[in-house]
Amino acid sequence: MxxxxxxxxxxxxxxxxxxxxxxxxxxxxxxxxxxxxxxxxxxxxxxxxxxxxxxxxxxxxxxxxxxxxxxxxxxxxxxxxxxxxxxxxxxxxxxxxxxxxxxxxTLAAGLRAVVFGVPFQPVAGLHGSDLARVNHWACLPDPYGSGRDTWVIPPVxxxxxxxxAAEVTAAGDARVWxxxxxxxxxxxxxxxVLITAERLVQDSFFSERPELTLVPRFLTRGAAVxxxxxxxxxxxxxxxxxxxxxxxxxxxxxxxxxxxxxxxxxxxxxxxxxxxxxxxx
Amino acid sequence: MTEEPFFSLFAHLVIGLARFIRPDEIAFSGVNSTLPMLACLLARQCYNFSFTYLNVAGGVDPEPAHAPLSSSDPILTQGSCSIFANEDFYDLCCRGGMDICFLGAAQVDGKGNTNLSCIGDWHAPKVRLPGGGGAPVMLPTARRAVGWRTEHSPRTLVERLDFTTAAGGLHGLVTPYAVFEKTDGCLALKHWNPAVSPEEIRRRTGFAFDAPQATPSPKPDQRELSALRRLDPEGVFAAGSGIRLWSEEKT
Known part of the structure; x- marks a missing residue:
């Protein structure tokens, strides 16, 4: 594609x-x-x-x-x-x-819930914070018995x-520095995913070092230089x-x-x- | 204002923070954290031990040509051989691998819990503050968290927080006047800036505290002072650090 x-x-x-x-x-x-x-x-x-x-x-x-x-x-x-x-x-x-x-x-945890395809995401810490109260977050016991209660965050x-990004290809691959x-x-x-980028580069520029690309083209819907x-x-x-x-x-x-x-x-x-x-x- | 060779209030804060870092530790400075950024850079320049310095820009033991105005500036990755990004350092902290991180606060109570969210009711705030950033997760999970406050007054160091953004208790707290360290679950006075008396610190602190073994802050040595001068040659950080509130209060 x-x-x-x-x-x-x-x-x-x-x-x-x-x-x-x-x-x-x-x-x-x-x-x-x-x-x-x-x-x-x-x-x-x-x-x-x-x-x-x-x-x-x-x-x-x-x-x-x-x-x-x-x-x-x-x-x-x-x-x-x-x-x-x-x-x-x-x-x-x-x-x-x-x-x-x-x-x-916790915002990362909410995003991770979506990324991982699960209905909520556990996160360490947070004990004693009023943020849990105002957001109505839940705290669950460890079902495996460690005794460590863990806050869970709903999907974001x-x-x-x-x-x-620094650079983008016409197909929508993006790299940041x-x-x-x-x-x-x-x-x-x-x-x-929508990308804005400083400059347009050819595919070969990225394919030389594909591990440096942050966003692969198939995720990208539109991009502008x-x-x-x-x-x-x-x-x-x-x-x-x-x-x-x-x-x-x-x-x-x-x-x-x-x-x-x-x-x-x-x-x-x-x-x-x-x-x-x-x-x- | 007291000047070198005694502590300036700015130097008391930066050097007071730097002195919490111990050999071989992993230390972290975050967003909105100019003073801890300077403290970590200073410690790397003048202490006779190595430690790992991580920052929110992704830097790992960076060697920036100068200290940036923004403590999340990409300048803080200069000389770094890797990028340890946001997910990496939060996860490191969550699994217990962060030895010391520096966290700001609008209000701190006697147990070292912090408010960075609001003055007044959270749902109808009199003042909306920036928010806790990493603190609600980092304060309880870092091995030690050290806070700082540029205004040492009964409205910033309080008996009762308007809102508990982050709990778990700071290990240390540094102000222009004082260094507190957690003892038996509460912040105790460890050092006071020789520019003021312990009695004045008590008057200016809203929470009750013990001071069983408090001493004047050890004088900065030449290496600490010259490192600070190198980091702030024009006095930009000293002037912009917010400590000017002190002299206004005095008048």
């Missing part, structure tokens, strides 16, 4: 309907699919549920624009010198975002996993965090700023153009 998966960023975002459950790749300011998140806002999407262990700019922007209705996550912050994600905080405090608060590992089932964060688990748990698609975050090895852009994002609460922020993002320059195979490695 070598079906072409390449579409434009707009077409990729259009595959995601209102109310979809989206697992977003990366962590905090690093390698998040931020261009796709902005495109969902431009397209007026509503009622999204975000699943991510450590969202930051992505969930904050979606809350700022009223696009996210629910979030399942472990820690939300802009990290580094910035601390708390202000629009996320406001959305929870004002009751505009339903929060399913996890620990990173994303409709889509959206990840930003550095840590995959939770992207491997997300892409195995989701109903569909989006240079600087993780801006204002980092995408190793291509670029680091754009701290001045984030400072401005935090400093300017006015609504007109968001419009300008979306209009001046790197992907806005290629709006309306279809991803081409130019620049193929």
């Amino acid at each position: 070598n079906r072409e998966k390449l579409v434009s960023l707009q077409e990729l975002a259009a595959m995601i309907p209102d109310g979809a459950r989206l697992a977003l790749g990366g962590s905090f300011l690093h390698r998040g699919p931020f261009a796709l998140v902005r495109e969902l806002i431009r397209q007026g999407r509503r009622g999204l549920e975000i699943i991510k262990q450590s969202p930051g700019y992505d969930l904050d922007l979606l809350c700022r624009c009223g696009v996210a209705a629910k979030a399942s996550c472990g820690i939300v912050a802009l990290e580094g010198p910035f601390g708390i994600a202000p629009w996320y905080r406001k959305a929870v405090e004002e009751g505009n975002l339903t929060l399913e608060e996890h620990s990173c590992a 089932r994303p409709d889509f996993a959206v990840i930003h 550095g840590t995959p964060n939770w992207d491997r688990l997300m892409t195995r748990a989701a109903e569909s 989006v240079p600087h698609g993780a801006w204002p975050g980092s995408c190793t090895p291509f670029y680091g965090v754009d701290y001045p852009a984030l400072e401005e994002y935090l400093r300017r609460p006015e609504e007109t700023f968001v419009r300008a922020h979306l209009a001046h993002a790197p992907e806005a320059a290629t709006q309306g153009t279809v991803a081409t195979r130019e620049g193929q490695t």
Whole structure:
């Protein structure tokens, strides 16, 4: 199977309907699919549920624009010198975002339940945490008699996993550099996988070292080449965090700023153009 | 503010955290964890023993050219010969293989349990906080978990948490003023920053604690101080660490 998966960023975002459950790749300011998140806002999407262990700019922007209705996550912050994600905080405090608060590992357990094809997934630790109470999680005795009671987490089932990769093939294989964060688990748990990537490469580039590929093509439903698609975050090895852009994002609460922020993002320059195979490695 | 050669408050925190690491251990620093990141990098530079340093960026004994502003920055994999990703280090911790991990907190109680979730009722929070990240699973499963708090006050070190995000009890807790260590299931004062008195620490701490063998924090040696200078040559981390709250409280 070598079906072409390449579409434009707009077409990729259009595959995601209102109310979809989206697992977003990366962590905090690093390698998040931020261009796709902005495109969902431009397209007026509503009622999204975000699943991510450590969202930051992505969930904050979606809350700022009223696009996210629910979030399942472990820690939300802009990290580094910035601390708390202000629009996320406001959305929870004002009751505009339903929060399913996890620990990173319990969210992983929920995803693993789906990946492993079982109705729940045991997880170590958690004893004494109020998270078990607010989430109504169950604690089971060991049926094999160790005496160790173990918390079990229900499935977390994303409709889509959206990840930003370093490289993608036309058939939808994707590779990341550095840590995959939770992207491997997300892409195995989701109903569909959507990829944005810094650059397009030929199959032979991956087939030389197939063990370095994170996402195999048959899992991928669509892919778009989006240079600087993780801006204002980092995408190793291509670029680091754009701290001045984030400072401005935090400093300017006015609504007109968001419009300008979306209009001046790197992907806005290629709006309306279809991803081409130019620049193929 | 007290400056070198005595402890700055920033140095007390970073060096206080670093001193919890023991030879041959596996140590971990996570997201939103600038001070533990600096502590682990400092310990690797200046202590006469080896240990394994893992971080949330996937680094294994990295040699970054400089310390990044974000403690999850891929810069923290520079020089690393492998990527030990999120699933790997959580699973390692869960099976009892993490000797020491560093965990943040908004509130800490006298048993070393932590709140990182909310001020007020969880269902209608007065303040929504970032959340616990790995803590609810790592605090009970790591062999030792060490916390830190940049504000040492009765509203951060509390008798009763608004919400227990993570239980299981910190082994240690470091603040600009004090180092606590778990004794008989409760945090006891181990060291105080010579810039203040033990009485002032008691006034500023919301939970009751014992101090059976407390001593002033041992002075930082030259290697610790020069390692800290190398990690923060412009004083960016010292200025951004949130410890400025201290001088505001004093006035």
